[in-house]
Amino acid sequence: MILAKICVLGEVSVGKTSLIRRFVDRSFSDAYLTTVGVKISRKLVRLEPDPSGIAADTDLQLVIWDLEGGHNSIDLSSTYLKGARGAIVVGDLTRSSTLDQLQEHIDRFRYVNPQGRVVIALNKSDLQTGAAGAIVDRWNDVAGVAKTICTSAKTGKGVDELFTALGMSILQDTGNAAEH
Amino acid sequence: MPQSTETALHRQAVVYIMLDSSLCITEMSEEAPLWADDPRSVQVGNDIRLGFPELVGAEADLQAVLEGNRPSLIISGISRIPHDAAPFFVTVTVTLYRGASRSMDTLVLMVEDVSKWMDEIQRRTQMSNDAIALANAMTASKVFIENIFDAIADMLIVTSANGIINAVNRATLTLTEYTSTELIDQPITLILPGEQLREGFTISWQSAPTEFRCVSKSGESIPVSFTRAPLDTEGHVLRGVVYLGRDLREQKQAAARISKLETENLSLHEVLRTNQDTTDIVWSSPVMNTLMENLSKVAATDTTVLITGETGTGKELVARAIHNLSSRSKTMLVTVNCAALPEGLVESELFGHEKGSFTGALQKRTGRFELADGGTIFLDEIGELPMATQAKLLRVLQGEEFERVGGTHPVRINTRVIAATNRDLAAQVREGRFREDLLFRLNVFPLHVPPLRERPEEIPLLVEHFLRLFSRRTNKHVTSVDPKAMRKLMQYSWPGNVRELANVIERAMIVCDGQTLTESKLALVDVSRQTEAAGTSFDEMARQHLLRTLEECGGVIEGPRGAAAILGLKPATLRSRLRKLGIERVGGGFRYTS
Ligand SMILES: Nc1nc2c(ncn2[C@@H]2O[C@H](COP(=O)(O)OP(=O)(O)O)[C@@H](O)[C@H]2O)c(=O)[nH]1
Ligand SMILES: [Mg+2]
Numbered sequence: 147m148i149l150a151k152i153c154v155l156g157e158v159s160v161g162k163t164s165l166i167r168r169f170v171d172r173s174f175s176d177a178y179l180t181t182v183g184v185k186i187s188r189k190l191v192r193l194e195p196d197p198s199g200i201a202a203d204t205d206l207q208l209v210i211w212d213l214e215g216g217h218n219s220i221d222l223s224s225t226y227l228k229g230a231r232g233a234i235v236v237g238d239l240t241r242s243s244t245l246d247q248l249q250e251h252i253d254r255f256r257y258v259n260p261q262g263r264v265v266i267a268l269n270k271s272d273l274q275t276g277a278a279g280a281i282v283d284r285w286n287d288v289a290g291v292a293k294t295i296c297t298s299a300k301t302g303k304g305v306d307e308l309f310t311a312l313g314m315s316i317l318q319d320t321g322n323a324a325e326h
Numbered sequence: 327m328p329q330s331t332e333t334a335l336h337r338q339a340v341v342y343i344m345l346d347s348s349l350c351i352t353e354m355s356e357e358a359p360l361w362a363d364d365p366r367s368v369q370v371g372n373d374i375r376l377g378f379p380e381l382v383g384a385e386a387d388l389q390a391v392l393e394g395n396r397p398s399l400i401i402s403g404i405s406r407i408p409h410d411a412a413p414f415f416v417t418v419t420v421t422l423y424r425g426a427s428r429s430m431d432t433l434v435l436m437v438e439d440v441s442k443w444m445d446e447i448q449r450r451t452q453m454s455n456d457a458i459a460l461a462n463a464m465t466a467s468k469v470f471i472e473n474i475f476d477a478i479a480d481m482l483i484v485t486s487a488n489g490i491i492n493a494v495n496r497a498t499l500t501l502t503e504y505t506s507t508e509l510i511d512q513p514i515t516l517i518l519p520g521e522q523l524r525e526g527f528t529i530s531w532q533s534a535p536t537e538f539r540c541v542s543k544s545g546e547s548i549p550v551s552f553t554r555a556p557l558d559t560e561g562h563v564l565r566g567v568v569y570l571g572r573d574l575r576e577q578k579q580a581a582a583r584i585s586k587l588e589t590e591n592l593s594l595h596e597v598l599r600t601n602q603d604t605t606d607i608v609w610s611s612p613v614m615n616t617l618m619e620n621l622s623k624v625a626a627t628d629t630t631v632l633i634t635g636e637t638g639t640g641k642e643l644v645a646r647a648i649h650n651l652s653s654r655s656k657t658m659l660v661t662v663n664c665a666a667l668p669e670g671l672v673e674s675e676l677f678g679h680e681k682g683s684f685t686g687a688l689q690k691r692t693g694r695f696e697l698a699d700g701g702t703i704f705l706d707e708i709g710e711l712p713m714a715t716q717a718k719l720l721r722v723l724q725g726e727e728f729e730r731v732g733g734t735h736p737v738r739i740n741t742r743v744i745a746a747t748n749r750d751l752a753a754q755v756r757e758g759r760f761r762e763d764l765l766f767r768l769n770v771f772p773l774h775v776p777p778l779r780e781r782p783e784e785i786p787l788l789v790e791h792f793l794r795l796f797s798r799r800t801n802k803h804v805t806s807v808d809p810k811a812m813r814k815l816m817q818y819s820w821p822g823n824v825r826e827l828a829n830v831i832e833r834a835m836i837v838c839d840g841q842t843l844t845e846s847k848l849a850l851v852d853v854s855r856q857t858e859a860a861g862t863s864f865d866e867m868a869r870q871h872l873l874r875t876l877e878e879c880g881g882v883i884e885g886p887r888g889a890a891a892i893l894g895l896k897p898a899t900l901r902s903r904l905r906k907l908g909i910e911r912v913g914g915g916f917r918y919t920s
Binding site for chain 2: 149150151183184185186188209225226228229230231242
């Protein structure tokens, strides 16, 4: 079994905690619960063999860090980001300002973990009326973003796919490293 | 002797766990599993990461601690939510426990319950939640907007393709103070003078929220955020435009409030860190008696206090005591270490800044002074304040208003100022590095904390105090000190004062096996080196120490093996200290110039 630390990053109230709870506990709550300090959750994911055959039937234990939103001191967050193999960077489709901040969160994560894998969640897709295709395309083109997925912590749409995509990306990384 | 505060929580004490180099548990306190995320997996022989998942990913840092390249690893404020008990928070500290030989070095993991502090942060954060919840609810309501036209609190305006108003909802009328007949058939520019009408919009046109000034009938200019969407397009021809607008006045106030709460939150983190080592003041000597008497007298007033004394004498404890004894004790004591702030940011940290006032000022920030409004601000290491900031501080001390960096509105606050320094400010004034008028203002009520070597009679009492304190932390029951060891403690010159004494005792207790501390367990700095150092100035000692450390690190400042990490400083702090001490990079190394 492989243990991998991952962080969930994004502006306050974009749905970081909700995505983790949907994935880990299979539940959702409308109440807004601020995360004070750090909550660490764990979940075992079993990855199906992928076409490239790298991640065949592997057990991956994700150790998921839920950090506070907003800009706290860099010092604080880099302790928390350190050693993470990947990050889920979350934006809220209904608030474009949170999408504008995605790059900053990616940069901050990359600064601490240059090799870290990144996937983007465009969350609250259940509230979004227009098409998000253009936004997804835009982010998929950004260097170093393994995948961009529209998610809804409320309905569960895209959530498993999101964590699995990050898990796969981390395993491919491990696979590549092992080959060297 | 004053008792330090102690609550009856069963999780109060610190537990420890010893690890071998492969991070497996070799020994631990009985209660250790209670602090874990998964208590069942905390057993001798098991990988520590099973019970303490926060250590996954920290392997490189742990290795650095084990190799002595890093003093410790601290992960603070981790929440635990047990199935059968109330949630709590822990801080995990990993340090090196030196064995008899290198190969016997082990890692010690100490886990401390910090719920008390985190609860306070939670309580404060909760207040900002209501504002956030409201904002979320409003976002969601956009989906149903067409159906609740008039009931909605947002402004809704429909215009024709050429910008003539066709319909408005009630919120629009309330905000603009016009009647519907006054608005219908008028151009949109009547209320939104900034709107630029465009022709030939295509179906794909849709705009992100834009901030407009909406002008009311009485001429008031109100900030409103508008989203515009095309209406009823047929064959790519625009029929009209729907404007959805939100009054930003309240949101702006809420944002300011949240920003204040965030800063508070940040300060609490700092409190959390510094308070881990805080204990009550313990004293018995006549000099300290006088000091404490003066302290309680001045506490009751709002007078500015300047605390002087060498490092480690407990100036922060004195400041805290003043605050706690004052009428402001129910409010915040905001502590600012002026030496730890990056030089370019001191002013904005203290006084706040407006969004966009300089590169990197992405958001408006509430300064520490505003944060301490109604309370007390403690400016530690005041001697390190840049001249420009000194001028602004002087104005505040004189009761004048100040402006945020890049701001235009004056801010007035009511904050009590306590400052501290280990420098000779009068000498700094002579050297032109400190403003004389500011010194006068600060020096209204000076309190001098004498160095420990001037009151050796207090050492036995302090030792007893720390023995008790650390018994709980280290789970050891050391109750006495061997007379020979005590004599050595009393003869030592304590350049690091009470803090050094506390460290020496704590270290001695970790390595002590019995109930009595013996001389051999005391790790006091070699006395011959002491005398050699005597006569050199503090700056010179610091300079030599920094140069030696830099050399050991091959001139590297940042990173886990860098000098900053070894010295336990932030890289920016180290750089500014080097500048102040006249140490410059020359070629690959560092040298003292001038
Ligand atoms: N409709 C909807 N609401 C969501 C979704 N995800 C989160 N929320 C709500 O958004 C608010 C903030 O979510 P939270 O997970 O606490 O955000 P965090 O600050 O990023 O951790 C809560 O009220 C959630 O119920 C989603 O996918 N759809
Ligand atoms: Mg959260």
